Amino acid sequence: MSTRKRNLPATASAAAVDTSAELITGLNDNESRIYRSVFESVMNQRIAPGTKLPEQALCALFDVNRATVRKVLQRLAHDHIVDLRPNRGAVVAAPTPEETRQIFEARQQLEAAVVPLVAQRIxxxxxxxxxxxxxxxxAALHRADQPAWARLASGFHLRLAxxxxxxxxxxxxHELISRCSLIVALYEPPGNAACEHEEHARIVDHIENGEPAKAVKVMQEHLLDLEQRICLDKPQSEKSLAQMLGLV
Incomplete structure (x- = not known):
């Protein structure tokens, strides 16, 4: 199992999802601007799990009405970026240890099912x-292009699927990888590579050599290593909401 630590930027540590046009389809320009600001602040670890996102404050910061903010918060909740709590408003999602365990357990099972099917058909x-x-x-990893590398790394898993x-x-x-990526972006200590490139290469080697059981074993170790690096004890930031959203 790999325990190497990459000297990676401290931001965007593992975002498998991005704020592409596909992700924010159905939002107008103002809504997309708010979505991107919240999304990227979460993924870049500027804004911590559990941080409150008051509707009134967001309206003032982005100079929009409450209906616009509510639509964006509902979309962020649909994408598991925020939680909407009755009578408490929106907060940045804070997956519990049990939820995290279940998400990674489900991903382990799905990827273990995917690899043998790939080996049969590829x-x-x-x-x-x-x-x-x-x-x-x-190449992206070695030029320290972390956002591009993270997309390619998660794209490898989706391509196998x-x-x-x-x-x-x-x-x-696809949904599980997105949720894992949020958890890793929120909780993985800075400087770690969410997916080791060499492990991806070993998986392909075993698939090419007709060794699906070995490929599954590497995949399972790979995902377990990722889960074990997560630290769910994240301190709250003392910065203002505007600072956390990168607006000042």
């Missing part, structure tokens, strides 16, 4: 495409 051309993706991942040929597994894994 073609030489698709192996070549995976190798190309790994080269891009490696696609290659399994099982659309249901792919859909469920």
């Amino acid at each position: 073609t030489k051309a698709e192996i070549g495409q995976l190798r190309k993706q790994l080269r891009e991942e490696h 696609e290659l399994s040929g099982n659309a249901i597994l792919h859909r469920y894994l």
